[in-house]
Amino acid sequence: MRKRVLVVDDVPDWRAQLQSILKGEFEVITVDSYQAAIEVIRDRGAELVIVDLRLSPTDEENRQGMDLLKLLAEHRINAIVLTGYPEHELQEEAEEKYKIFDFIDKSVLAQNFQKLRDVVREAFKLLEGKEKEKSEAIQAARAGRPVFFPDELSSWPLRKYRDNK
Amino acid sequence: MTSVRKNPHILIIDPADNVSLRTSLENQYGLVVKHLASGQTALDMLRQIKPDLVVLNANLSDPPASSLLAELTAQKPTAPIILVGANGETAKTNFNNNNIVGWLNQPFTAAELAALIQSALDRPLPNSDLVLTKRAELIEANQQLTARVQQLQTLFEIGKSVTSQLELEGVLGQVAKAAVALTGADESYLLLVDEVSDNLVLRAEANLGVEEVKNFWIKVSDSIAGQVVQTGEPIAISRDSHSLKVKTGLVVYALVNVPVKVGPKVIGVLGVDNRYQQRAFTHEDQMLLSTLADWAAIALQNAKLYAATAELSRDLELVNEVSHLVSSTLDVEQIPRLLIQHITEIFEAECGSLALLDKERGSVVFQLAYDSQGNELTSLKNFLMPLGEGIVGLVAQTGLPHIVNNVQNYPGWSPIADRLTGFTTQKILAVPLIAEGEILGVIELLNKKVGNFDQHDLELLSLVASAAASAIQNARQYEALQKSNEALQQAQEERIAAERWAVLGKAAGSLAHRINNTTALVPIAIQHLRELLQPVAMPLKLRKEVDDNLGRIERNTLYTVDLAVALLRRFRQHPAKAYNVNDLIKRALTLIEIPENIKLVCHLDPNLPAVGTSDLLVDAMIELITNALRVMEASGGMLRIASFKVGNRVSIQVTDSGPGILAEDINQVFEMFYTTHPQGLGFGLWWVKTFLQQQRGEITVESRPNQGTTFTITLPCHPSLLPSP
Numbered sequence: 001m002r003k004r005v006l007v008v009d010d011v012p013d014w015r016a017q018l019q020s021i022l023k024g025e026f027e028v029i030t031v032d033s034y035q036a037a038i039e040v041i042r043d044r045g046a047e048l049v050i051v052d053l054r055l056s057p058t059d060e061e062n063r064q065g066m067d068l069l070k071l072l073a074e075h076r077i078n079a080i081v082l083t084g085y086p087e088h089e090l091q092e093e094a095e096e097k098y099k100i101f102d103f104i105d106k107s108v109l110a111q112n113f114q115k116l117r118d119v120v121r122e123a124f125k126l127l128e129g130k131e132k133e134k135s136e137a138i139q140a141a142r143a144g145r146p147v148f149f150p151d152e153l154s155s156w157p158l159r160k161y162r163d164n165k
Numbered sequence: 166m167t168s169v170r171k172n173p174h175i176l177i178i179d180p181a182d183n184v185s186l187r188t189s190l191e192n193q194y195g196l197v198v199k200h201l202a203s204g205q206t207a208l209d210m211l212r213q214i215k216p217d218l219v220v221l222n223a224n225l226s227d228p229p230a231s232s233l234l235a236e237l238t239a240q241k242p243t244a245p246i247i248l249v250g251a252n253g254e255t256a257k258t259n260f261n262n263n264n265i266v267g268w269l270n271q272p273f274t275a276a277e278l279a280a281l282i283q284s285a286l287d288r289p290l291p292n293s294d295l296v297l298t299k300r301a302e303l304i305e306a307n308q309q310l311t312a313r314v315q316q317l318q319t320l321f322e323i324g325k326s327v328t329s330q331l332e333l334e335g336v337l338g339q340v341a342k343a344a345v346a347l348t349g350a351d352e353s354y355l356l357l358v359d360e361v362s363d364n365l366v367l368r369a370e371a372n373l374g375v376e377e378v379k380n381f382w383i384k385v386s387d388s389i390a391g392q393v394v395q396t397g398e399p400i401a402i403s404r405d406s407h408s409l410k411v412k413t414g415l416v417v418y419a420l421v422n423v424p425v426k427v428g429p430k431v432i433g434v435l436g437v438d439n440r441y442q443q444r445a446f447t448h449e450d451q452m453l454l455s456t457l458a459d460w461a462a463i464a465l466q467n468a469k470l471y472a473a474t475a476e477l478s479r480d481l482e483l484v485n486e487v488s489h490l491v492s493s494t495l496d497v498e499q500i501p502r503l504l505i506q507h508i509t510e511i512f513e514a515e516c517g518s519l520a521l522l523d524k525e526r527g528s529v530v531f532q533l534a535y536d537s538q539g540n541e542l543t544s545l546k547n548f549l550m551p552l553g554e555g556i557v558g559l560v561a562q563t564g565l566p567h568i569v570n571n572v573q574n575y576p577g578w579s580p581i582a583d584r585l586t587g588f589t590t591q592k593i594l595a596v597p598l599i600a601e602g603e604i605l606g607v608i609e610l611l612n613k614k615v616g617n618f619d620q621h622d623l624e625l626l627s628l629v630a631s632a633a634a635s636a637i638q639n640a641r642q643y644e645a646l647q648k649s650n651e652a653l654q655q656a657q658e659e660r661i662a663a664e665r666w667a668v669l670g671k672a673a674g675s676l677a678h679r680i681n682n683t684t685a686l687v688p689i690a691i692q693h694l695r696e697l698l699q700p701v702a703m704p705l706k707l708r709k710e711v712d713d714n715l716g717r718i719e720r721n722t723l724y725t726v727d728l729a730v731a732l733l734r735r736f737r738q739h740p741a742k743a744y745n746v747n748d749l750i751k752r753a754l755t756l757i758e759i760p761e762n763i764k765l766v767c768h769l770d771p772n773l774p775a776v777g778t779s780d781l782l783v784d785a786m787i788e789l790i791t792n793a794l795r796v797m798e799a800s801g802g803m804l805r806i807a808s809f810k811v812g813n814r815v816s817i818q819v820t821d822s823g824p825g826i827l828a829e830d831i832n833q834v835f836e837m838f839y840t841t842h843p844q845g846l847g848f849g850l851w852w853v854k855t856f857l858q859q860q861r862g863e864i865t866v867e868s869r870p871n872q873g874t875t876f877t878i879t880l881p882c883h884p885s886l887l888p889s890p
Contacts, residue, residue, distance in 0.1 A: 083681075084679075107726045109685065110722075110723060
């Protein structure tokens, strides 16, 4: 399975830094805006998106990031929030409404940068597991066996499987 | 007074007796004529004869006429002398005598002599009996005039002093003295009717003697003076007068009593008597006495007016004093105390009290009571009397003052208060406190020490009460104003605190986010760099130096990030909820590791009411506890955490047994970036204080060197005081 991560952050240094950290293990695409993110997803698809909530210096309410999360949720794409605005309400909204996989505070990440890798790694591991289950089910169906497609086979939201572990 | 004799006596001294002349003078001219031939005989008989005129023969020789003339003049200086047998020249030169009133040369007729005699008698000598008599009359008249002038003078003086002297006793004393002076009496007295006892009371006297003055009073119904009072007519009696019944036991010889009247009303008696002189008084004495009595009446009226004025001005002074006293403070608690202490003393009551109306309870509530020594009668404090009950309740209900001078027999009186205090009420003066038409309460005075409470006391106390009532009203309004002011100020302060919190929160948040979004990248980059360098071969020494450099960069950058995180966390949105502070303390304690060298002692009140606050209080507790642990880090010690209720507030205390804070530093501990700890961010206590201000709470610190430090947090616990989220 292709392990491709889309990083959405309006600050070039952060995009470069995240890419630098993750590129050894994952395929990393970086974009600087909501619009660019949509284009990438539409054109090339995405398995996991790392979203900064404030996508422009004027976006004080962090709505652009939240809008992106909404769009991702609609397209059943898992997202990780990485933000310098670790506000309780935002985290709650992102987790409850848009079922994001994780919410990472940049200042917490500063204590240990490995955490990002760990989270992304875990996400792909779960995604792989789901992929596997899904393909097995498809194969069984093709083989003419009766297949029951429960919700559990969906890879979204990933968060559910992590919490159930 | 001597009167002139109807028929003048004429003495003729002549050696020759002219009988026809004599007869003619007697019969035709109505003269009594005596003839003496000898000069010596004439001198001897002069005293018996008492002649009105002497006719002397100038040629008399034994003794010679000139010496006889001198003798005559000496013995009877008032008798005029007519010389016969001489001419004018001879008379003047030989007989230089003032008594010679005329002369006749020989021969002369009876008619000539008679005419001369007649004219001499018509012009009496200056020292003649007639003149002397007249002069005596004049002198007497003059003396009477002088006496009258003196009387008038005395009366005038009295009048003057009556109109100028306003001090009653002085005027009355002068009237009494004047009565003696004007009537020549032995004694005088001025008695006034005492309206209460209906007795005549001595108010002034002259020569009466001290012993008698002291207890001098007479029953109106049973005395001469009383009779004067009853009839309004003067009475003059003496032992030799039979016109009136003289009381047995009248020890004086004579007396006059005249009424002292104001209009038709007899207000007293002015009297004089002669105790020693055996003399009755004349009608004139009585008239004089009446004049004096009038003066006394005027003086009494004047003095009464003056006294009323003086009393009024004294009253005004008192009212003024009380109003000044009660308006000198706006403290509503102080006014009643000052007022009651003052008036109890002034009205000479045994006890004074003040009760205020409590409309909600339909009662008057005693605020305080003082005795005349200024001691408070605490048993009456807060005693409640239903409206309409007892005199105080009655006054509070009706707004009408009451005087009861015999309460034990008064049906409206309630003995409850007496039972409470052990006081025995006899007389009550109670007036309402009314301001702006509203009954505020009642002032009550008990047991006037001398006499009864009267209308005047009532009027005066009412005046005082009205001054006091408006002062109380003022103070109440001031207090209400002050309270609403305070509330306003508090609201203002809270608004400012909230605004400050919001501004600080926004600034801190903005700063922290910026740091998160920029500086947080540095440690990440360092850590990644370290990872990237790991497989790179380099000399050990170089690697160490690179690692050290990276470490310093990371550490210092992380400090900045931590600060931003702390700021962000401490100024985050924190919805207010009802918390039991004990739970928040316990939550804080689970987040902190207590070192082994520190003993933790908790005294948490299990029955604390809920406090409206946020979970940021946990952060505040963490701040205080970590501070405490830090100061005891080296030497160990005891950490004491306590919670307790104070009124409608909850307090939390965090006490360490550390070295304490120096007095000069204690005011700085709440300042931003003040820290004594190298790794401290220096805004912890500042933040705690800011947070608590926003929570309507407060934090205080007490510390003494080597005796530790106590921080006390206080928060309001009334749910309605919850700050809006």
